[in-house]
Amino acid sequence: KNQVEQSPQSLIILEGKNCTLQCNYTVSPFSNLRWYKQDTGRGPVSLTIMTFSENTKSNGRYTATLDADTKQSSLHITASQLSDSASYICVVSDRGSTLGRLYFGRGTQLTVWP
């Protein structure tokens, strides 16, 4: 069964600190992995997208890594800001259909305190 598991479920950090969120998946055949940020009550916004051949991608203070062999990804947030408080969702796409079906994790709820 194709699955995406994220950890931790929730995380509280102080402003200015770094943090790393984890994503493990069993989706096969793998196409790409995306990280989204979802503010409370809003739609998800894309942060990064990585294919099989990419093992790191940055978007400002966000850096995603991918190990396709172990089927693990991480999202590292540097120098956190209050505005980083949100749910971070890992999404994995397969190559089994024209649609490229998406499998969503439940997200990690990050809270940044001043």
Added chain:
Amino acid sequence: EADIYQTPRYLVIGTGKKITLECSQTMGHDKMYWYQQDPGMELHLIHYSYGVNSTEKGDLSSESTVSRIRTEHFPLTLESARPSHTSQYLCASSISGTGATYSGNTIYFGEGSWLTVV
């Protein structure tokens, strides 16, 4: 900034009422999607479309219906709302990619429609 819009953002309706959630995008994307998301839970695909006059049911069974008469418009309709339909509904769109260097398409989401059925 994604050019995909959903209305209404928030709606409270009575059981048995008919409701249509609107979704429009101005990016010329061929693929459009409807997802359902309960608080703290993952998104579930309920409908998708490859293009005009193409609609398919998603992974999660839903009593809603969709139509795709125009590329930019993908409304979702509930003929008779029930309390079990209370949820957040997210519309999304993307463009098909081709070529040897294609590395996957970004999916853009709307802000969501929060539906409460009482």
